[in-house]
Amino acid sequence: MNSGSVAPPAWQCRAMTVAYGDFIALDGVDVGFERGRIHAVVGQNGAGKTTFARAIAGIVRPRQGQILVDGREIEPGKVRAARDAGVELVHQSFALPPSFTIAEAMEFGTRKHGQLFTASGLARRWTQHLAELDVTADVRSRIRDLPVETQQGVEIARALVTDADLLILDEPTAVLSPSGVERLFERVRRLKARGVTVILILHKIREVLAIADTVTVLRGGRLVAAGLARQALDPVALSDLIIGGPAAQGAEAAVGLAAGAPAEHAMASNKAAIEPIARLEDITTEGRAEAPALDHASVALHAGEILGVAGVEGNGQRSLVEALCGLAKLKEGRIMMGGRDISREDLGERRKQGLRVIPFERNSEGLSLSSALWENWAASRLLAGPLLSYIRPQRLRAQARAAFDRWSVRYAGPSQPAGALSGGNAQKVIFSRELDGQARLIIAAQPTRGLDIGATAFVWKALREARDTGAAVLMISSDLDELFDTADRLIVMLSGRVVAEFRPPYDMTRVGAAMTGAVTEALSEPLTGARP
Structure with a gap:
């Protein structure tokens, strides 16, 4: 299916198949893209989107x-041939050397051997x-x-x-704030x-x-639909194409507010009168470049509540997590x-009190990608055990397999490396x-x-x-939109402070204003402030 234009595609793939051993990542994909337009390629994790872009x-x-440009076939599997044909890819994981200056990174690979340059000239x-x-x-x-948004802008500038x-931009919005997404668009x-x-x-x-x-849709490495005009699509219909058949239960909610999905908030209750499971009282931490300090932050976390934390990235969210984890x-x-002061206790002791963490970066903080799945799953249990001599790998593998089955993890076996999983399945391992x-x-x-609709719906559920x-969720x-759909209460962080609190129904304008410091909403939690 195409968008109605009779012009031949400027870029075209014909019957393209990519395989890694016996695994077929792309299966006979035949699609073209018209010049001077914005084309979205969508699909669940493992659908073949990144493989398609890399091909x-x-x-x-x-x-x-075959890969053709203006009807002329280019040699496949050659970056230089693709670049000579005018193709550039900005990867999801940024590729510029982190120790370079912007000017050096931009110059890197563009200047011919033997040419001289000066810092001022660059x-x-x-x-x-x-x-x-x-x-x-x-x-x-x-x-x-x-900042992440600036890094991405430099990556795009370098590609041009x-x-x-x-x-080609691979998952360019995954690391951006809502305002950053708008600026990217x-x-x-x-x-x-x-052009x-x-x-x-x-x-x-x-x-x-x-x-x-x-919009072009991939599913399981195969082309489902190509060149769909955006104006002819609605969120639920597109969700059905991505997932396959009528959207899986709960997946429609993951489409977001644009689909009109009702938010599922806990029933309002007088939680302020109930002793919270945990609370931070007037916390100030030592800051670092990658984690700005908390500045007299007070937060209460109640049982039976999802407390959402909004804010432009880098305003103390990571320090909030590190403070709760004892890091x-x-x-x-x-x-x-639990009624006790845990300020000086380490993460192991806090885990014994019931603290659990889904970390910011699943591939570097949540999993050891080179280690077996069962070892990743059993890590917390091994640390909690009395003696390493009591470790029984066979039993742990069986327990991990049972946990993965309960959480619907798609995997080859408990001994496969965690790095072989898709993003959604890696997150399921951490949840399990x-x-x-x-x-x-x-x-x-x-x-x-970085998760697709189905995996997002799974996480929300x-x-x-x-x-x-009865757990408290931070x-x-x-x-x-995700916070508005899931959070029973919402706080906003700015420069390490908790500057505002909101309850449903949420107002995008007011929350956005609080995130930028344009307005401060009165905090309603009586537990904030100095400790007794």
Whole structure:
């Protein structure tokens, strides 16, 4: 199916198949993209989206099939051939050297061997280039010191150095705040106006419907639909195409507010009169570059409630998690849990009190990608055991297998490396480990980042069930729609402080204003302030 244009596609894949051993990642995909438009490619985790992007960019060599530009076949599996044809890919994981300055990173790979340059010359050249793409940054800054949104802008600017005709962005919104997503989309629209063709690999339906001219759907490595006009799609119909058949139970809610899905909040109760499971009282922590300090922050966490944390990334959310986990040094205040002061207790002791953590980065903080699945699952149990001599791998493998089956993890076997899992299944492994019968306080940090609709619905359902069985859930997300759909109460963090509190129904304008410091909402929790 196409969008109705009779013009031949500028970029086309014919019967493209990519395999890794016996695993077929793409199966006979035949699709074309018109020049000067914004095309979204969507699908669940494992649908083949990233493989598709990497094949077009020449990083992956198809087992069979053709790639054509303006009707001319280019050599597959060759990055140089793809670049010569005008194709550039910006990866989900940023690729510029973190120790380089922006100017050095932009110059990297563009200057011919033997040419000389000066620091001032590089600065002039790349300041102008960044300005043309509306990227505001000092080109003398090092990549590692840049905010995520600026890093992405530099990555895009670097990809366009070669005057690319086709720019592919793989999951570009996964690391951005809502306002950052809007700025990215404006940048993409300006690129389109310049004649650049853009392919966006996306997960969130509302983002697809906000930016794309056409939509292509992959499922299980196969093409389901191609060139669908955005105007002819609605959120639920697109969700059905992505998931297969009528949307799976709970998946419609993961489409977000754009689909009109009702938020599932816990019934309002007088939680202020109930002793919370945990509370931070006037906490100030020591700050670091990657985790700005908490500044006299007070938070109460109640049983049977999902407390959402909103805020532009880098405003103390990570320090909040680290303080609750005992990983941040406290300068002032105390942390109470279960009626006792746990301020000086380590993470192991806090886990014994029922603390469980879904970390910010599942691949670096939640899992050891080179270790077996059963070892990842059993890690917390091994640490809690009295003696390493009592470890019984056979029993742990059986327990892990049973847990994975309960959580519907798709895996080959308990001994396979965790790095072989898709993002959604990796997150399920972490949930199967953390949400056990002793979980009383669950920290869920960006739990759906990079996940598809089905996996997102799974995560929301699991957190709601934990809430409904009496756990307190602290959910940190940069996605306001997600917080509005899931949180029973919402706090906003700004510069390490808790500056506002909201209850349903939420107002996007007011919450957004609090996130930027334009307005401060009165805090209603009586537990904030100085400790007795």
